[in-house]
Amino acid sequence: MNIFNLKVNGIRKPLGYNFNSIYISYELDDVILGNDYLVMLEVSSSNNFKNLIYKSKLNNIVGSKSFSIEIDLKVRTRYYYRICIKDLENNIHFSNIEWFETGKMDEPWQANWISTPENISHPILNKEIEVNRKVINARLYCTGLGLYEANLNGEKIGDEQLSPGYHDYSKWLQIQTYDITELFTLGLNYLEFTLGNGWYKGNFGFNGGSNNIYGDRFLLIGEIHISYEDGSTEVIKTDSTWKYTNSNITESGIYYGEDRNDNVNLINNHSVTVVDYGYDLLKDRLSVPIKIKEKINPAKILTNDKEELILDMGQNMVGWVAFHNKLSRNSNISIEYGEILQNGYFYRDNLRHARAKYTYVSDGKVKWIRPKFSFFGFRYVKITGITKEEIKLEDFVGEVVFSDLEQTGHIETNNSDINQLFSNIFWSQKGNFVDVPTDCPQRDERMGWTGDAQVFSETALYNMDAYAFYKKYLNDLQLEQAPNGAVPMTVPSMTLEETNESTAVWGDVCAILPWNLYKFYGNKNILKDSLPSMKKWISYIQSKSQDYLWTEGFQFGDWLALDGPSPYSPLGGTEEKLIATIYSYYSTKIVADSLNILDKSGSHGYYELANKIKSAIQNEYLSSNGRLVVNTQTAYTLILYFEIFEPHQKETLLENFKNILKKSNYTIQTGFVGTPLLCLTLSKYGEDEIAYTLLFNKDCPSWLYAIDMGATTIWERWDSVLPNGVMNENGMNSLNHYAYGSIGQWMYEYLLGIKQFEGSVGFTNIQIQPKINWRLNFVKGFYHSPSGKVDVSWENINNDITLNVTIPPGVEGRIILENTEVNYFSHYHQAFQKGKNVEVIVTQGTYKFTYQQKVKYKVPNKHWSLNDFSNIPVGYQLLQKFLPHYFSLKPYKKNDIKNIPLVDLPKQNVLSVTNDAYLHLLTAIKNLDNL
């Protein structure tokens, strides 16, 4: 038996984090679990487990593999923990011993905040430390404002970037803890902190940014607690004995980039000043560290008739380019960042006010250089200062920077476009997971927009273990929620004023995100901690509602849907009040369900409120026969997804939904609100074929349109780049915005086919039901759930199906094989015919199913359009064979012909083709049985 993957609050070996609640998780393999296996958690202050400070009861192992515990912890103490499992023969199996270590908690600080007497740019605060005995343990507890990078004896302390990260610095200041035992040497040690602007000071924020949102002074606080071999201890702290000098960094900013001059005259060390900045806001960290997670080499060097030298990274990425400096003394290089070329030229109008540039003046020494206090979102990098002859690809490396989260999901198919879509979703998550879930990583924004975070959260949770990352985001949200319950539109809100106004879908993140985390991880703590914030949100909504309809205040609505009032309006075509009220229904239900789960009273009142909201929507927007007043893709999606109808209205609603999709030729008319739920809704009602049609469409707007246009991340707008390759002139236009990547959830749940049974949490009960479709013959992937890794792959060769599934120990799997008969599976005791499908109930193990599926495809008739014809297997195959050009047509060309009925094809000289292939196509169509 292997007990592994032990984490505390979603983090391996957390050092100096906030442990106000403790949630310990683990995984199992190499074991066939019986129900009578028992599991126990032990926590000790020593690694021989002699002093147990916590021992759980022997619990039944079935259910989620985690413990939520409450223990009194001491400051600056390492705790060891292990999982013990008792098997049927009473043998005890132990996991490896793991640890977590507390930080300063509420221990009073001995250190002072220090700064420079005058404001100098990017100072280095430093101290010489004499060590004359062997150090056996040393920890640094510190934080700097805005950003800091610490070195001991010339070596960077830790491998984090951009510390202390991105949070509301007026509400709390995160302390980082580092183990620096190994960095000390006998004799004199030199400790230095370089300070940069970051999010705290300098220019940052909405609308081009404001100056010095939280402060205008560089500040540092730190304590080093050392234990020596002879048993003595010492605390070295920031105080008036520290010195400062200037650094080689002359300017920096998140949007600005950085300027570095290695020939700058360094002033002599002077004494720092002690500043009274208070200690109350200092708290142990929650942020997952930001790290250099990957390195990529530029794909090629491009040039043009403007003599621009441009590196193409081959991937839109976030971080920076490190440069191997070989420049002579006083030579300069400048590195500018952009996302796209226009006509072969470097382009960055879409970065708006972000300068996004790094400059460097060389001291003539060969070394690698990179920014310390900024990051960029880019694919293309313009280099100035080196000639075409001198530039070498190997002197540049793209360092990809994001929060240190583990990948938990992957999907691969035989279709390269779908694979690219998955890759784009994943890259947009990496780029927008730099401590805060952001809208975009490149322009003068990069903020924690709540709506974007909400709509992408489920996809994000399949892709990565983001429990700790979102927990910190929710902590910040709750700190910033206004007393009237309004949730800021961005978290951190990057303003010192409280906003008393909020909008639906965006603000609903305060209920939906904890709920999603609970569903994924099964940990009730997250609901308990979030309940007060959720309840406040519901009363805020009711204060803006009349007769249960949310009527008051500004709404973003179905942001960026293309069915809006004008091509320049970001507001979609779906009535904002309908959207807002539907979300108020959903959030109210979440509160009621959460109360139920937490055994708290009061759920009844919230269920009652939810029902009243539901009736109000039905009365206002739905005819008794099931026609919807707001006739948009998003309106139907929401009404159907959240089941806001009476049973007899369902068929009409579904028919109208399908009609409206057909009318748009299966192009997407939904924005930030409708898009995440569009295919989920179709599949919920068994309309998987239409979901696939939407997914495979390449006409604009669609997911694959961007892929066709060369996207390597998800765009902010469906038409961020117009069919002629020109950037959409709307000022707000990022090429790395994950909201539409929320299709990822559908891809995991339906294309790959992994989701939880209704009611399961923590993935203890998993349903495998891939929607096998003729457009794909191979899909493979996994989701590494909190209950273990689930693998699925399927192959479809002319409806001969092979499905492989692996279910982890302690998990119940319900595998649903669609459109087939139980006699293929006679050796499975637990296989049942359920209507057209077969259901197999399994426990852990690896299973292979081979069977035939019977699918009835729609039969075309001569009045079908070419487009509809291309969406059934026979039509797709004939067009691929005889008119492959059809599929690669740019949308504006395709629009002219896709609606031509089959019967008119001979009359219309489609694509001006008169060759043999076209005639073969016409004959083949004619020969189809019924045409």
Ligand code: BGC
């Ligand atoms: C952001 C969005 C955000 C929106 C609010 C934009 O500037 O980039 O993604 O949700 O504003 O509607």
